Amino acid sequence: MAHVARRVVVHGVVQGVGYRWSAAREAARLGVAGWVRNRSDGAVEAVVEGDAEAVHEFVGWARQGPRGASVTSVDVTDEAPGHRVSFEIEP
Template structure:
């Protein structure tokens, strides 16, 4: 079974290495998707994979790396697309 979650994270989440740390976590957990900075200052991630691994990454995103300060995280369930890997998007 594969699930997909979209997470929009707000707070001090840009310029702190969040995207690179998220990509490392995703690769370690074996999930696929992407992460990007949004023009509004938020960070957006889409994660697909095993339900337990996806939930572990979502929990990590709610905290972020050590220099981030997450104030809110909106999680939405979506239909999986079968993404082939995890990448940092533009």
Template sequence: MTDGTRVRRRVLVRGFVQGVGYRWSAAREAERLGVAGWVRNRADGSVEAVAEGDEAAVEAFVAWAAHGPRGASVGSVDVREEAPEHLAGFTVEP
């Protein structure tokens, strides 16, 4: 059950997370959870994502990010709380 509280989290995932389908898997998980935002690879080999929506759904996305898809090896996850921007949809950025 949700209370309608919209939250936003910026997630930085480090480890072996590029070249394993992490971004596309993150997009599928976000769509499954009804979370808006985006995901992208960073030049340092990490993956950055923004997830926005219902608090429970966003927290579930963050929990998923801690292990990622099969083939990923997540070393660490940093999560920052941010003010919601009322995004719609979820995109995979280059």
């Protein structure tokens, strides 16, 4: 299968609801690598890479997020794979 990467920027009520920790759990479940962080504009940003189907599933999850989140929009762009091997929560 193809190895792909996507940058995902999630807007709405997504900080202070455990979004980053939930994203890390979802990434582990799907076997994808990358990182997630809060942005100063209130959004959450992630780069995720791995098997194309697993990355697609992560993006689908990001459109809802964890309980308590209220996602209003998600921007998804292609990213060059960086051959990451783990998923990190960045400060």
